Amino acid sequence: xxxxxxxxxxxxxxxxxxxxxxxxxxxxxxxxxxxxxxxxxxxxxxxxxxxxxxxxxxxxxxxxxxxxxxxxxxxxxxxxxxxxxxxxxxxxxxxxxxxxxxxxxxxxxxxxxxxxxxxxxxxxxxxxxxxxxxxxxxxxxxxxxxxxxxxxxxxxxxxxxxxxxxxxxxxxxxxxxxxxxxxxxxxxxxxxxxxxxxxxxxxxxxxxxxxxxxxxxxxxxxxxxxxxxxxxxxxxxxxxxxxxx
Amino acid sequence: xxxxxxxxxxxxxxxxxxxxxxxxxxxxxxxxxxxxxxxxxxxxxxxxxxxxxxxxxxxxxxxxxxxxxxxxxxxxxxxxxxxxxxxxxxxxxxxxxxxxxxxxxxxxxxxxxxxxxxxxxxxxxxxxxxxxxxxxxxxxxxxxxxxxxxxxxxxxxxxxxxxxxxxxxxxxxxxxxxxxxxxxxxxxxxxxxxxxxxxxxxxxxxxxxxxxxxxxxxxxxxxxxxxxxxxxxxxxxxxxxxxxxxxxxxxxxxxxxxxxxxxxxxxxxxxxxxxxxxxxxxxxxxxxxxxxxxxxxxxxxxxxxxxxxxxxxxxxxxxxxxxxxxxxxxxxxxxxxxxxxxxxxxxxxxxxxxxxxxxxxxxxxxxxxxxxxxxxxxxxxxxxxxxxxxxxxxxxxxxxxxxxx
Numbered sequence: 001x002x003x004x005x006x007x008x009x010x011x012x013x014x015x016x017x018x019x020x021x022x023x024x025x026x027x028x029x030x031x032x033x034x035x036x037x038x039x040x041x042x043x044x045x046x047x048x049x050x051x052x053x054x055x056x057x058x059x060x061x062x063x064x065x066x067x068x069x070x071x072x073x074x075x076x077x078x079x080x081x082x083x084x085x086x087x088x089x090x091x092x093x094x095x096x097x098x099x100x101x102x103x104x105x106x107x108x109x110x111x112x113x114x115x116x117x118x119x120x121x122x123x124x125x126x127x128x129x130x131x132x133x134x135x136x137x138x139x140x141x142x143x144x145x146x147x148x149x150x151x152x153x154x155x156x157x158x159x160x161x162x163x164x165x166x167x168x169x170x171x172x173x174x175x176x177x178x179x180x181x182x183x184x185x186x187x188x189x190x191x192x193x194x195x196x197x198x199x200x201x202x203x204x205x206x207x208x209x210x211x212x213x214x215x216x217x218x219x220x221x222x223x224x225x226x227x228x229x230x231x232x233x234x235x236x237x238x239x240x241x242x243x244x245x
Numbered sequence: 246x247x248x249x250x251x252x253x254x255x256x257x258x259x260x261x262x263x264x265x266x267x268x269x270x271x272x273x274x275x276x277x278x279x280x281x282x283x284x285x286x287x288x289x290x291x292x293x294x295x296x297x298x299x300x301x302x303x304x305x306x307x308x309x310x311x312x313x314x315x316x317x318x319x320x321x322x323x324x325x326x327x328x329x330x331x332x333x334x335x336x337x338x339x340x341x342x343x344x345x346x347x348x349x350x351x352x353x354x355x356x357x358x359x360x361x362x363x364x365x366x367x368x369x370x371x372x373x374x375x376x377x378x379x380x381x382x383x384x385x386x387x388x389x390x391x392x393x394x395x396x397x398x399x400x401x402x403x404x405x406x407x408x409x410x411x412x413x414x415x416x417x418x419x420x421x422x423x424x425x426x427x428x429x430x431x432x433x434x435x436x437x438x439x440x441x442x443x444x445x446x447x448x449x450x451x452x453x454x455x456x457x458x459x460x461x462x463x464x465x466x467x468x469x470x471x472x473x474x475x476x477x478x479x480x481x482x483x484x485x486x487x488x489x490x491x492x493x494x495x496x497x498x499x500x501x502x503x504x505x506x507x508x509x510x511x512x513x514x515x516x517x518x519x520x521x522x523x524x525x526x527x528x529x530x531x532x533x534x535x536x537x538x539x540x541x542x543x544x545x546x547x548x549x550x551x552x553x554x555x556x557x558x559x560x561x562x563x564x565x566x567x568x569x570x571x572x573x574x575x576x577x578x579x580x581x582x583x584x585x586x587x588x589x590x591x592x593x594x595x596x597x598x599x600x601x602x603x604x605x606x607x608x609x610x611x612x613x614x615x616x617x618x619x620x621x622x623x624x625x626x627x628x629x630x631x632x633x634x635x636x637x638x639x640x641x642x643x644x645x646x647x648x649x650x
Contacts (some may be wrong), residue, residue, distance in 0.1 A: 195472035
């Protein structure tokens with residue numbers, strides 16, 4: 001832990017990126033035919049899969065029906081082979097439940113739920129390979145899946161992590177940088193209005209640095225939103241070409 | 246909502262005010278009670294020697310557990326891991342463990358074989374809002390208060406000395422992270438610090454910032470479906486730093502007091518800290534009131550107020566053949582449409598009968614609930630008037646008066 005140099009003197013990180021560079025993002029929509037919406041995203045080595053069912057009738061526990069909005073139900077799980085050591089409990093433990101809650105909170109803010117009263121929208125996300133930025137990959141994948149399902153949202157929800165080393169903010173942390181004990185901030189943003197849907201930070205950071213860190217995270221999120229936008233347009237072109245429009 | 250706009254809250258606090266915080270300790274080291282207004286929380290720290298994790302052989306283990314018992318609120322259920330419990334547990338873990346407030350390497354006894362496991366159990370005794378702040382204050386105070394047994398190592402043998410043999414040692418704590426909760430209303434327009442239970446139920450979302458007195462942010466977590474703006478978060482962090490320094494002062498003073506009392510050999514503990522003057526369990530504190538301009542305000546109000554309405558001792562006769570007793574109020578039962586229709590019909594009827602002066606059997610009608618307004622219609626012959634018994638005295642007056650007509 002002490003030996004790893006997260007930021008070298010020339011300004012390069014462990015994987016050769018510069019401080020504000022994002023990892024390579026590749027995404028595909030419409031991966032599964034059965035689900036209403038699905039998407040797969042790769043952010044560097046982190047791979048996430050998201051599936052959306054809905055809006056449909058509230059199935060389990062009718063009492064959760066809201067008369068004026070849709071209920072959003074999220075489940076986050078990690079594949080047992082996703083981490084270096086085999087994960088014995090993919091879902092149901094505290095961390096997964098907390099992640100599911102955060103995802104639900106993020107999408108309740110972004111999806112126009114008042115168009116679908118008394119119904120339920122399910123979002124299932126699975127991490128196939130975890131290399132830092134789990135939450136961000138989930139949010140980005142889920143955004144694409146929701147768009148694929150045709151559910152209206154206020155704006156793209158883009159998420160990214162940011163860290164702080166040697167007075168420099170780093171964008172899009174990988175696993176080694178996250179677990180190195182330094183600061184890590186996860187931010188979910190709606191890029192057009194600059195609204196923050198979720199903000200989560202661990203580990204110590206002096207108050208004066210908070211603004212620079214948040215700025216870096218927001219810039220990174222806007223970068224991710226450009227990529228997602230491109231993916232959506234490309235997918236739309238492919239689909240309309242197939243249907244001959 | 247209205248109170249937010251007027252800048253006062255339900256209990257008279259300002260937007261950035263905390264409720265009264267009271268910290269008391271139990272007889273054992275590591276037991277601490279925190280009162281945040283009416284929210285009561287108890288934290289207990291205990292320790293145990295166990296084998297460490299394989300990938301961290303030199304570090305001790307910290308374990309946090311928050312129990313939400315139904316004693317605290319009728320909304321909590323036993324057994325089931327509710328969302329709130331997971332949320333609070335994770336927030337406390339992130340606040341205290343990830344910020345490395347305790348030196349875990351000092352908890353190591355024999356590397357790879359025996360380390361101390363420090364376990365913090367927090368029990369909620371009464372839920373009146375802002376559980377996160379209360380639990381964080383209780384947990385960190387209990388950790389500061391705790392003393393672990395001294396350990397002696399001679400070669401391979403490890404001896405744990407009991408409290409009688411050697412004084413227990415306090416834990417080495419680097420800093421005290423304390424969480425401050427901000428609740429947002431109306432999509433971020435209004436902000437309140439330290440929401441009470443009622444404010445929590447109507448809030449849009451919550452932002453929790455954990456800081457220590459060196460102005461280092463230990464954790465930030467936003468929850469609920471609110472959208473924040475960057476400058477809102479920055480403003481909250483500034484407010485939080487002020488609050489945290491105040492609370493840290495309070496905790497240090499409480500710890501000092503307790504140390505003094507214990508040294509002086511005085512009796513200390515939970516039972517001692519509760520004053521036993523009354524039979525009733527709940528005790529409200531004497532709160533000072535601003536009384537300087539009360540008289541002036543009262544006089545102003547009296548001068549500006551209208552004269553009280555004259556009470557009608559006898560029935561009023563608005564026209565020939567009609568008598569009116571009492572003034573009715575507007576019905577608030579929401580049956581307005583039906584009543585209005587009935588009203589219109591009745592009014593038409595009245596007019597017809599009024600003009601035609603037909604004989605009508607007396608009808609006592611109840612118009613518009615509340616204080617009943619009875620329109621008694623009479624024919625030239627004064628018949629027996631049927632009036633509900635509640636208005637019996639009035640009816641007597643009526644019949645007498647009308648008889649004289």
